[in-house]
Amino acid sequence: MGKVFVNIGLSLDGYMAPEGMSLENWDNPTYKNWAANWGALMGWVFNLQYFRDNLKLGPGGETGPINDMIRYTTERIGVSIMGKRMFEGGERSWPEDAPFHTPVFVLTHEKRVPWVRPGGTTFYFENRGILAALDQAKIFAGERDIRIAGGADVIQQYLNAGLVDELEIALAPVIFGGGRRLFENVSNSIPSFKIDRVLGTPLATHLRYVRA
Amino acid sequence: MGKVFVNIGLSLDGYMAPEGMSLENWDNPTYKNWAANWGALMGWVFNLQYFRDNLKLGPGGETGPINDMIRYTTERIGVSIMGKRMFEGGERSWPEDAPFHTPVFVLTHEKRVPWVRPGGTTFYFENRGILAALDQAKIFAGERDIRIAGGADVIQQYLNAGLVDELEIALAPVIFGGGRRLFENVSNSIPSFKIDRVLGTPLATHLRYVRA
Numbered sequence: 531m532g533k534v535f536v537n538i539g540l541s542l543d544g545y546m547a548p549e550g551m552s553l554e555n556w557d558n559p560t561y562k563n564w565a566a567n568w569g570a571l572m573g574w575v576f577n578l579q580y581f582r583d584n585l586k587l588g589p590g591g592e593t594g595p596i597n598d599m600i601r602y603t604t605e606r607i608g609v610s611i612m613g614k615r616m617f618e619g620g621e622r623s624w625p626e627d628a629p630f631h632t633p634v635f636v637l638t639h640e641k642r643v644p645w646v647r648p649g650g651t652t653f654y655f656e657n658r659g660i661l662a663a664l665d666q667a668k669i670f671a672g673e674r675d676i677r678i679a680g681g682a683d684v685i686q687q688y689l690n691a692g693l694v695d696e697l698e699i700a701l702a703p704v705i706f707g708g709g710r711r712l713f714e715n716v717s718n719s720i721p722s723f724k725i726d727r728v729l730g731t732p733l734a735t736h737l738r739y740v741r742a
Numbered sequence: 743m744g745k746v747f748v749n750i751g752l753s754l755d756g757y758m759a760p761e762g763m764s765l766e767n768w769d770n771p772t773y774k775n776w777a778a779n780w781g782a783l784m785g786w787v788f789n790l791q792y793f794r795d796n797l798k799l800g801p802g803g804e805t806g807p808i809n810d811m812i813r814y815t816t817e818r819i820g821v822s823i824m825g826k827r828m829f830e831g832g833e834r835s836w837p838e839d840a841p842f843h844t845p846v847f848v849l850t851h852e853k854r855v856p857w858v859r860p861g862g863t864t865f866y867f868e869n870r871g872i873l874a875a876l877d878q879a880k881i882f883a884g885e886r887d888i889r890i891a892g893g894a895d896v897i898q899q900y901l902n903a904g905l906v907d908e909l910e911i912a913l914a915p916v917i918f919g920g921g922r923r924l925f926e927n928v929s930n931s932i933p934s935f936k937i938d939r940v941l942g943t944p945l946a947t948h949l950r951y952v953r954a
Binding site: 542543544549567697701703704705706707708711712713716717718719720722723724725727728730731732733734735737739742 | 761
């Protein structure tokens, strides 16, 4: 049976997205400096060979343990689950062959037929909430794992429901002072995690936690 | 010239103290389970040989790299600076020879003569704010370093004033869901930090950041 995991970039002060990074400011990257802040948060990933290849950003890029980690993380995903806002942001920035190459469940109240993209990504629009989405995702994922991709509210819902098996955080040495917190509205009675692995690099600390 | 540093235990969701941990609940450790939560946050430190020795908790304890780190961190401190609430909590729980063995500046509006403890700790009650406290501390500390001990609001004031050179965080795999956040009311324009060192252990990840 596949694992349910979260893999997210986090600022040192706990934000997974800087202030001002939202759909209405998508074409205004200097608004509250959101694009530069986002770049600082995720800078560790942009030059990895596997990431560049997957997003068609061009040849070359770094290889090594972090690149291997990203390849492993990406290839173990059988299904991604995301919120509607995250989908709408991606809809505007992903290439035509969206970088998932698997089924993706979008939690939304909108009724919409599945959207098939070239390259193997199909978006399914799930109206029945997080449990139904996960049940469906498990059937589609088979032996592979399920990534709760975001946003923060979706991750929080799955955490609070006790449904997250693994938590992977790339902690970047940036302080935003505001934005969208990962850990907010999280119950103090969710299942415990233990440290599974720490990978230190100059640009981010890669923390992996599994259910204790 | 000495460095100004913060060294703090942090929950995975960013709290340096659990909900319910305050002076009025000091004698009620089961209130919101604060004492057990605090124990889970700081569990990595209690069995270290140096820590046990310093707090007179008895002989024995673990030696090794984390014990060496704690010894180094403690011995480089020439002066600690703390807020009034933290002092008042400590006043009730520290042994008679308080565990600092250096001057300690307490930021407070209270006018009070210095309080000399056996073992080398003297508490000075500073009424003129964070800058005056730091100026005084530098004179007392000489070549040694200055620790901004807490609480959260005091650390935030020094961070926002751009006066913190080094940030050391012991990130424990606990999720509190509430409490006192370290990073709150922090300006997004404070000086940048870079990763200096990461020490992974089963109970906490020891992160060290220095000014970029």
